[in-house]
Amino acid sequence: MTITATGxxxxxxxxxxxxNKLTAVSPTDIxxxxxxxxxLMGRSGSGKTTLLNMLAGLLTPSSGKVLCDGxxxxxxxxxxxxxxxxxxxGVIPQGQTAVHSLNVLENICLSYMLYGSLKEREAAYPAAxxxxxxxxxxxxxxxxxxxxxxxxxxxxxxxxAMLRKPDVLFADEPTCDLDDENTxxxxxxxKETAQSSTAVFVVTHERDAVGYADICLNMSGGSIGKQ
Amino acid sequence: MKLTESLxxxxxxxxxxxxAVLIALTAIMAMSAICGSLAVMSLRNGLGALxxxxxxxxxxxxxxxxxKQDFENIVLQGSKGYFYMDRSYYDKIAEREGIExxxxxxxxxxxxxxxxxxxxxxxxxxxxxDFTVSPWIRKSAGGELKELDVVVGNDLSVFVGETITFYGVxxxxxxxxxxxxxxxxxxxxxxxxxxxxxxxASLELGMNDFKDIxxxxxxxxxxxxxxDGYSVDEVLNDLNLHVxxxxxxxxxxxxxxVSESLAGVSGIIGILMAAVWVLVLVILFLAVYMSVNERKxxxxxxxxxxxxxSRLAGIVMSxxxxxxxTGAVIGIFLxxxxxxxxxxxxxxxxxxxxxxxxxxxxIICAFVALAASVIAGMLSSLGSAKRxxxxxxxxxxxxxx
Numbered sequence: 190m191t192i193t194a195t196g197x198x199x200x201x202x203x204x205x206x207x208x209n210k211l212t213a214v215s216p217t218d219i220x221x222x223x224x225x226x227x228x229l230m231g232r233s234g235s236g237k238t239t240l241l242n243m244l245a246g247l248l249t250p251s252s253g254k255v256l257c258d259g260x261x262x263x264x265x266x267x268x269x270x271x272x273x274x275x276x277x278x279g280v281i282p283q284g285q286t287a288v289h290s291l292n293v294l295e296n297i298c299l300s301y302m303l304y305g306s307l308k309e310r311e312a313a314y315p316a317a318x319x320x321x322x323x324x325x326x327x328x329x330x331x332x333x334x335x336x337x338x339x340x341x342x343x344x345x346x347x348x349x350a351m352l353r354k355p356d357v358l359f360a361d362e363p364t365c366d367l368d369d370e371n372t373x374x375x376x377x378x379x380k381e382t383a384q385s386s387t388a389v390f391v392v393t394h395e396r397d398a399v400g401y402a403d404i405c406l407n408m409s410g411g412s413i414g415k416q
Numbered sequence: 417m418k419l420t421e422s423l424x425x426x427x428x429x430x431x432x433x434x435x436a437v438l439i440a441l442t443a444i445m446a447m448s449a450i451c452g453s454l455a456v457m458s459l460r461n462g463l464g465a466l467x468x469x470x471x472x473x474x475x476x477x478x479x480x481x482x483x484k485q486d487f488e489n490i491v492l493q494g495s496k497g498y499f500y501m502d503r504s505y506y507d508k509i510a511e512r513e514g515i516e517x518x519x520x521x522x523x524x525x526x527x528x529x530x531x532x533x534x535x536x537x538x539x540x541x542x543x544x545x546d547f548t549v550s551p552w553i554r555k556s557a558g559g560e561l562k563e564l565d566v567v568v569g570n571d572l573s574v575f576v577g578e579t580i581t582f583y584g585v586x587x588x589x590x591x592x593x594x595x596x597x598x599x600x601x602x603x604x605x606x607x608x609x610x611x612x613x614x615x616x617a618s619l620e621l622g623m624n625d626f627k628d629i630x631x632x633x634x635x636x637x638x639x640x641x642x643x644d645g646y647s648v649d650e651v652l653n654d655l656n657l658h659v660x661x662x663x664x665x666x667x668x669x670x671x672x673x674v675s676e677s678l679a680g681v682s683g684i685i686g687i688l689m690a691a692v693w694v695l696v697l698v699i700l701f702l703a704v705y706m707s708v709n710e711r712k713x714x715x716x717x718x719x720x721x722x723x724x725x726s727r728l729a730g731i732v733m734s735x736x737x738x739x740x741x742t743g744a745v746i747g748i749f750l751x752x753x754x755x756x757x758x759x760x761x762x763x764x765x766x767x768x769x770x771x772x773x774x775x776x777x778x779i780i781c782a783f784v785a786l787a788a789s790v791i792a793g794m795l796s797s798l799g800s801a802k803r804x805x806x807x808x809x810x811x812x813x814x815x816x817x
Contacts, residue, residue: 238810238813239810242809242810242813243810245720247719247720247809247810247813248808248809248810248811267724267725267726268724268726270724271719271722271723271724271725271727272722272724274720274722275721275722276722280720282716282717282720282813283813284713284813286713286716286717286720286813287714287717288423288427288714288717288718289430289714290426290427290429290430290431291423291426291430295426299717299718299721300721300722302422302423303423303718303721303722303723303727304722349721350720361813
């Protein structure tokens, strides 16, 4: 799958100041192709996360289009776009994200709780366990999120995004809570995912990520440029 | 997918304290609905039954009886007690103009001693003149009563064909009356002949309660049906003016006292119910609002995982649905448990006729209370559901930094 963004930009209106418009992402063109690992770097507030969210179908651009294999995803109604995201796009959000009433294994299989039967969810357990092993969190499947460290929660989020083998994987600061060893492990996993014909788009401050990237991009003041 | 495996159920289970509080609140709401509506219905039924049993337009009692606080209870509701006036008053009243039918009753309270099966009010009527009691006694007993035959109220634990003893005299139970929801349900009706036998028997036993009473010369209450062409007020004024040492009442006025009390009690019940509902709905609204707000990030995670906006709203609504159904069922069960076995106690404490509706109406009432509680609970979380369905996932996830 190829994601092409044409002229996407995002403006935010600052709360209480209707006239004070903040342009987080200036009109940007970008294409994300299968089998490649893209690393987007840049200073905080440069618009990286906003761009990622727009590309992932999570944030409607103020203008411009995001096309997935030629289809404008924001022209889809919410039901269709949500289903499309579930089946084709994996997102590793910033920070520690988990549903606290579910255990680790259920958190990883969350998309099967939204779409699919109990049977389908249980069928996904072996793949989920394999991902957990790969990411160094094996044996935590029955733990509740409150019992996990920040680094473990990050890896749960990574496993959740990768479970359905998405066509495109977006990762926002996937290594921010991890030690060097686990950072390398995660970056290597993302690299391997890209090599298995998935498009991987990583937003990070992690300098080491450059070494794994096929294409390195830099963002500054809402505009993107190649490094 | 099984309910227990659904995300909503897991969310509810994952927050036991919050869930318990919300279930308790919904239970209070449903309990107030079922108890309140059943109480109002029972009071209305009681009044209806009371009206049905009063066939007279005017009742005349001795003036001395009016000072008794429980006078209306004795006359209207069959509470234990008695008062008498000379039979000559009955004759005087009968001579007045505008009277179509006239009869009298004689009250006798049985003792709680071993001579009597149960302490209760015995109401004697004159079969020759009676026009108030006989029709429904005929209906229940299938004919006139013979001497030592009695008809018993619905709450007495004796059955037709059995006997009941008063002052050592064994009386035959010929029929059981329909329930009225007041003390008439524990009263016994019989003819004046039997009353005379009972008074004589009490005196033989050395019980002096009725020693000054000659049943041939006294009456407790005179019942009057006004003739066509006369107004009840006209006859009433005439009786109060010309038959001294007695007090006459319009039966509708006597009932209107009960009716006013009933309206007052119903109003208070309504206000209390409304207050409970408003309070609980506000708390429910705030609890759901805060819970959704606190879990905003979790909803964003669900959105990232592919949940549509309507799905997010659906999760909030189904959480509320599970909670409100559980709470409402518990509340209705507790409410029925509270009101069904203790309806006699409620009648006693309110002093109003209290007649529970039949089973079908109770079931309908329970379903209406269930539906109302669930719908109200759902409406209280509608705003939060709508709000969460509009979340901007990107902005919420960015807010974690």
